[in-house]
Amino acid sequence: MSHLWSPVTGKNRFFDAAEPFELISEFGSPLYVYNESIFRARCREMRNLVSYPRFFVNYSVKANSNLTLLRIAREEGLLADAMSPGEIFVEEAAGYTSDEILYISNNVSEAEMRYAIDRGIMVSVDSLSQLEMFGRLCPGGKVCVRVNTGVGAGHHAKVITGGKKTKFAVDPSLFDDMREILRSHRLSLAGLNQHIGSLFMEPGKYLEGVSALLALAHTFEDLEFIDFGGGFGIPYEKAAGQPRLDLADLGSKLDAILHDFARTYGKSIAFKVEPGRYIAAESCVLLGTVHAVKENYGHRYVGTDVGFNVLARPMIYDSHHDIELYRASDTPFSDLYPVTVVGNICESGDILAKDRVLPQAQEGDIIGILDAGAYGYSMSSNYNNRLRPAEVLLREDGTVKLIRRRDTLDDLLRNF
Numbered sequence: 001m002s003h004l005w006s007p008v009t010g011k012n013r014f015f016d017a018a019e020p021f022e023l024i025s026e027f028g029s030p031l032y033v034y035n036e037s038i039f040r041a042r043c044r045e046m047r048n049l050v051s052y053p054r055f056f057v058n059y060s061v062k063a064n065s066n067l068t069l070l071r072i073a074r075e076e077g078l079l080a081d082a083m084s085p086g087e088i089f090v091e092e093a094a095g096y097t098s099d100e101i102l103y104i105s106n107n108v109s110e111a112e113m114r115y116a117i118d119r120g121i122m123v124s125v126d127s128l129s130q131l132e133m134f135g136r137l138c139p140g141g142k143v144c145v146r147v148n149t150g151v152g153a154g155h156h157a158k159v160i161t162g163g164k165k166t167k168f169a170v171d172p173s174l175f176d177d178m179r180e181i182l183r184s185h186r187l188s189l190a191g192l193n194q195h196i197g198s199l200f201m202e203p204g205k206y207l208e209g210v211s212a213l214l215a216l217a218h219t220f221e222d223l224e225f226i227d228f229g230g231g232f233g234i235p236y237e238k239a240a241g242q243p244r245l246d247l248a249d250l251g252s253k254l255d256a257i258l259h260d261f262a263r264t265y266g267k268s269i270a271f272k273v274e275p276g277r278y279i280a281a282e283s284c285v286l287l288g289t290v291h292a293v294k295e296n297y298g299h300r301y302v303g304t305d306v307g308f309n310v311l312a313r314p315m316i317y318d319s320h321h322d323i324e325l326y327r328a329s330d331t332p333f334s335d336l337y338p339v340t341v342v343g344n345i346c347e348s349g350d351i352l353a354k355d356r357v358l359p360q361a362q363e364g365d366i367i368g369i370l371d372a373g374a375y376g377y378s379m380s381s382n383y384n385n386r387l388r389p390a391e392v393l394l395r396e397d398g399t400v401k402l403i404r405r406r407d408t409l410d411d412l413l414r415n416f
């Protein structure tokens with residue numbers, strides 16, 4: 001039995017089914033551990049966001065494209081987004097059919113666009129030059145256009161995808177030119193989509209974006225669907241008491257807007273959202289091992305095997321993840337003081353948590369990095385020729401399933 005120190009009170013039920021030390025000894029460290037019931041619960045919350053009947057949730061698989069999790073998302077009735085042929089390929093392997101996938105392309109080659117067209121997958125283009133390309137490849141076809149309504153939101157400048165300072169989507173002032181391209185290739189505009197950015201915690205900006213897109217949508221007569229994008233945030237700072245996004249409030253306001261639009265649009269219309277993080281983030285704790293503790297010029301460091309090759313978010317965006325400690329011995333956890341938790345990569349920016357208030361860690365302790373299910377494994381790499389970790393699923397029936405094996409040294413030579 002291990003001992004747990006957690007900054008998050010009122011739990012910890014995540015590891016009911018299996019102990020961190022047992023998991024690490026069986027599957028290696030670091031290790032992405034997912035909880036099936038949390039993942040399914042998040043899928044259902046999104047499915048039930050509104051009462052509007054033709055409402056679809058496209059899971060944005062860039063957050064986490066593990067095949068087993070994709071199959072579960074599909075079982076829960078989620079459709080899928082794809083950002084690349086690779087994502088389409090994996091979605092098809094998980095059982096998604098062409099009518100269940102929306103390809104939200106960005107600066108793709110002809111071959112990449114054709115990959116979706118050949119499969120009958122709906123393509124969203126995000127520039128007029130790519131609309132031209134689509135028209136050349138698929139004259140007379142149906143297409144979707146990604147629109148930048150000028151509304152943007154997100155937890156960091158690098159993930160705000162709407163507004164005046166982003167490469168994404170079509171500026172509505174170019175709509176006359178867009179209509180001309182549609183006409184010249186006999187294309188029908190089946191859908192409009194947008195994505196304002198990743199991680200908002202208040203409904204305001206999202207609903208502002210929804211209304212802005214719908215105002216533009218009224219000027220097109222034949223739309224089949226409108227897709228408002230993802231961005232639904234989760235509270236990463238639970239230990240500090242950060243509240244959850246009020247989905248019930250967001251859902252009821254969104255519902256009213258959708259019914260209103262549908263009443264006045266004049267034809268049956270479907271609506272979509274594209275959550276990634278909300279579905280996957282909280283279903284995962286990333287486990288790692290403490291291998292060294294040291295003091296450098298008065299600064300205390302906890303050295304772990306969770307480098308930024310394993311979890312890139314803190315390095316790229318200074319993102320916060322709450323951290324727990326598990327201990328096999330009976331040594332009690334000490335008082336709390338600030339330490340910097342780092343990985344094993346040869347860069348000084350390889351920092352998981354700076355000046356985090358924790359008990360003194362010991363060699364052999366396990367750390368648990370919470371809410372690591374979105375943009376965790378999917379952004380991991382082999383930098384420093386390190387092996388990407390395994391992923392395991394704590395199933396609802398109490399069993400543990402390996403859902404992706406850990407890289408092997410041979411994998412490092414696979415492409416030579």
Ligand SMILES: Cc1ncc(COP(=O)(O)O)c(C=O)c1O
Nearest residue numbers: 060195198230231274275276277
């Ligand atoms: C086009 C598009 N849709 C959906 C998402 C999913 O975003 P999130 O994980 O914040 O829900 C992203 C990523 O930000 C995206 O680029």
Ligand SMILES: N[C@@H](CCCC[NH3+])C(=O)O
Nearest residue numbers: 062159198313317374375
């Ligand atoms: N990778 C970002 C989110 C970007 C989503 C892709 N548009 C994160 O970890 O927060």
